[in-house]
Amino acid sequence: MDKKEKKIIIAIIVLAVVVLGVIWYLKVGYLLKKPEMPEANIAIQTQMVDGGAISLRNADYTENQIKIGYEVKGFSLEEYNIACELYRDGHLISTSGSTGGGLIELDEKHYYFIGYENITEMNLPESIHLNVEIKVIPNDFRQKSITSTFDVSLDKEVK
Known part of the structure; x- marks a missing residue:
């Protein structure tokens, strides 16, 4: 060679x-x-609840959709279901379950959820104020659900 x-x-x-x-x-x-949580696009609101924490981190409002991103720490998806409800003027406009719009598992008992509602048939104004309720619902019916409520005002984004 x-x-x-x-x-x-x-x-x-x-x-x-x-x-x-x-x-x-x-x-x-x-x-x-390791998956990463998206950067917050609103002022982060956090509530400490029964050994865990729930944080509202993202909110988007477009012609077609309202999307909410929230972080949950301290609760296992094997023991709890997580739901997000959106209210406008006291009226429920959306409910999404644990993986309604997406789920990012960040660590053990640490998750980032994306809940969304398609609003193409709703006639909503250019600016809205939402009450966001994030519910941690135990699989054991003998335990009480945990609810964290957040307020957020959004302007419609034109795309």
């Missing part, structure tokens, strides 16, 4: 290692990456 053949073989081996490394990262390494 001359020097040229050795260089070609070494180049092929290096290329194969790089390609396999990229494939591993895309298939396995990406999945090992």
Whole structure:
């Protein structure tokens, strides 16, 4: 084997290692990456409740949808259901369950939820004030539900 053949073989081996490394990262390494909570787009409101915390972090209002993002710490989804209810002027306009719009598991007993309501058929004004109720509902019917209530005012975003 001359020097040229050795260089070609070494180049092929290096290329194969790089390609396999990229494939591993895309298939396995990406999945090992810890999920991140989106940056808050409103002033964060937090309430401490029965050994846990509930925080309202995001709210968006567009022509077609109201979307709420909230963080829940200290409650296991195996033991509790989480729901978000949106009220406008005392009237319920939306209810979403634990994964109504999305769920990001951040850590053990630490989650970020996205609740949303499609509002294409509702005639809502350019600015609205919402009462957001986040309910932690135990699977054991003998325990009481925990409710955190937040207020948020939103202007309709035009896209």
